[in-house]
Amino acid sequence: EDQVTQSPEALRLQEGESSSLNCSYTVSGLRGLFWYRQDPGKGPEFLFTLYSAGEEKEKERLKATLTKKESFLHITAPKPEDSATYLCAVQAHSGGYQKVTFGTGTKLQVIP
Amino acid sequence: KAGVTQTPRYLIKTRGQQVTLSCSPISGHRSVSWYQQTPGQGLQFLFEYFSETQRNKGNFPGRFSGRQFSNSRSEMNVSTLELGDSALYLCASSLLQGNTEAFFGQGTRLTVV
Numbered sequence: 706e707d708q709v710t711q712s713p714e715a716l717r718l719q720e721g722e723s724s725s726l727n728c729s730y731t732v733s734g735l736r737g738l739f740w741y742r743q744d745p746g747k748g749p750e751f752l753f754t755l756y757s758a759g760e761e762k763e764k765e766r767l768k769a770t771l772t773k774k775e776s777f778l779h780i781t782a783p784k785p786e787d788s789a790t791y792l793c794a795v796q797a798h799s800g801g802y803q804k805v806t807f808g809t810g811t812k813l814q815v816i817p
Numbered sequence: 818k819a820g821v822t823q824t825p826r827y828l829i830k831t832r833g834q835q836v837t838l839s840c841s842p843i844s845g846h847r848s849v850s851w852y853q854q855t856p857g858q859g860l861q862f863l864f865e866y867f868s869e870t871q872r873n874k875g876n877f878p879g880r881f882s883g884r885q886f887s888n889s890r891s892e893m894n895v896s897t898l899e900l901g902d903s904a905l906y907l908c909a910s911s912l913l914q915g916n917t918e919a920f921f922g923q924g925t926r927l928t929v930v
Contacts, residue, residue: 735880736915748821748921749908787879792860794917803915805850807860 706730711793711808721782726811728793730777736796736803738776740769741764742789743810749792778783783815819844821922826853829928835896838925842889842910848872849891850919853885854905865888866891867914903929 710732714812717722730738738754742751755763762769768789769778778791790810796803823840830836832861842849850873851863862875864883889910895902905926909919 738918741921746923748909750922751918751920754918803865804873804875805862807852807861807862809859 707795707797707799707804707806709793709795709808711791711811713811714809715812716814718780718813720758720784720815720817722777723781723783725780726778726791726813728774728778729747730795731774731805732795732797732806733817734798736798738771739794739796739805740767740776741792741794743771744789752791752808759791780813783813785815785817788813788815819928821908821920823906823908823922823925824877825925826923827928828927830898830930831897832900835894836896836898836927838895838906838908838927840891840893840908840910842891842908842921843920846910846912846920847889848914848919849885849889850909851891851893852907852909853877854894854907854924855903860907863893865871865914872914898929900929901928 712727729787740752753769758773764783770777790812792810794807796805824839848867850865854860857878865873869885880896904926907924909921911919
């Protein structure tokens with residue numbers, strides 16, 4: 706069964722204090738790995754899709770990387786508006802279907 | 818351009834009833850996926866429709882079903898509601914099949930009493 710584990714569950718950073726969020730996965734037939742951010746009371750907001758080991762993507766203060774077993778979301782010099790829950794998801798082939806499995810998220814709080 | 822619209826936003830139903838939720842995707846998007854989000858299980862994939870056909874599905878019982886219309890709007894139906902079906906139901910649309918770069922709606926909060 707496909708598994709996605711995110712760590713830490715919660716992270717509290719001072720404004721400007723860089724850090725990384727981890728997403729480790731166990732799937733067969735990986736089609737893609739996605740990162741989303743979710744604010745309270747809202748649906749997830751798409752950030753990145755990564756398809757193969759070694760791939761990297763950047764957007765403002767965020768950079769996502771992918772290896773064969775895990776992905777990292779690096780946050781450089783975060784600001785309070787970066788506070789949110791960050792979700793990782795993998796898409797893989799399973800029984801003739803493409804199935805999406807989400808991790809439980811990392812809740813990030815950035816303190817001014 | 819308009820985002821993904823889900824209706825209704827909130828719903829209270831009684832155990833044993835059935836419910837239908839609606840999702841209007843972003844204009845031009847042909848893929849609609851449905852998810853269930855609960856505090857205990859997180860986000861779980863229900864199914865994906867593309868061009869009016871179910872293309873992918875998760876591990877939910879047959880009580881959960883859906884359909885997609887020719888204008889790409891989608892509905893999700895849950896029959897014989899159980900207390901454990903209380904959740905935030907999210908719909909996501911994307912241009913291509915397979916959840917690439919999916920845009921989510923704000924969800925329908927379903928409470929089963």
